[in-house]
Amino acid sequence: MTGKYSDAQRREYLELIDRVSRVWLSVFENNRQFFSTDYWDLLSRMWQAGAPVRKTDALNFMTAIKSTHTAGKYLDTAMRYGYIIETENPNDARSKLVDLSSDMRPRLDEFFDIAVDEVLSASDAMKPPDTR
Numbered sequence: 001m002t003g004k005y006s007d008a009q010r011r012e013y014l015e016l017i018d019r020v021s022r023v024w025l026s027v028f029e030n031n032r033q034f035f036s037t038d039y040w041d042l043l044s045r046m047w048q049a050g051a052p053v054r055k056t057d058a059l060n061f062m063t064a065i066k067s068t069h070t071a072g073k074y075l076d077t078a079m080r081y082g083y084i085i086e087t088e089n090p091n092d093a094r095s096k097l098v099d100l101s102s103d104m105r106p107r108l109d110e111f112f113d114i115a116v117d118e119v120l121s122a123s124d125a126m127k128p129p130d131t132r
Contacts, residue, residue, distance in 0.1 A: 005126075009126045012122050012125045012126050013122065013126070015122070016118055016119065016122040019118050020114075020115050020118055020119075021035070023111055023114050023115060023118070024040070024111060027107050027108065027110075027111050028081075028083075031081075033077070034078075036074075037064055038062045038064060038065055038071075038074050039074065039078065041061050041062045041063055041064070042058060042061050042062050042074060042075065042078065043078070043083065043084075043100070043104070043108065044108075045058075045061040046058060046061065046084070046098070046099065046100050047100060047105065047108045047109075047112070051099070052087065052097035052098065052099040053097065053098060053099070054089065054095050054096070054097060054098075055075070055086065055095065055096040055097065055098050056068075056095065058075060058084075058098045059071040059072060059075060062074060075098065079098075082101055082103065082104075083100065083101055083103075083104045084098050084099065084100060084101060084104070085098065085099055085100075085101050086098050087099070
């Protein structure tokens with residue numbers, strides 16, 4: 001079957017995903033427990049927020065998990081490992097805020113820097129030979 005892209009381009013894409021996945025694992029010292037779309041959703045969205053978020057909002061970041069209770073288990077695990085911290089919400093005593101720990105934010109900064117470098121490199125490798 002033919003398509004828009006060559007097999008070589010598709011393979012390069014798969015290699016890109018493998019390289020970025022290995023970098024993601026290194027963020028967690030190769031703890032495969034965190035090699036999950038649920039943690040990806042949670043931690044990347046918290047990084048993107050750039051500030052503390054309400055705990056209930058963080059639970060909703062995990063889009064594949066429909067149960068608040070189950071999402072809470074993932075959040076609790078990330079807190080137990082010290083990747084996320086929980087604080088009181090100064091604007092609402094009924095809710096809590098969560099944020100990336102001071103150690104996790106720079107680790108994710110580095111991850112995203114490497115991931116962008118990998119994307120740029122793969123993009124060059126995926127271009128047809130006559131356009132490189």
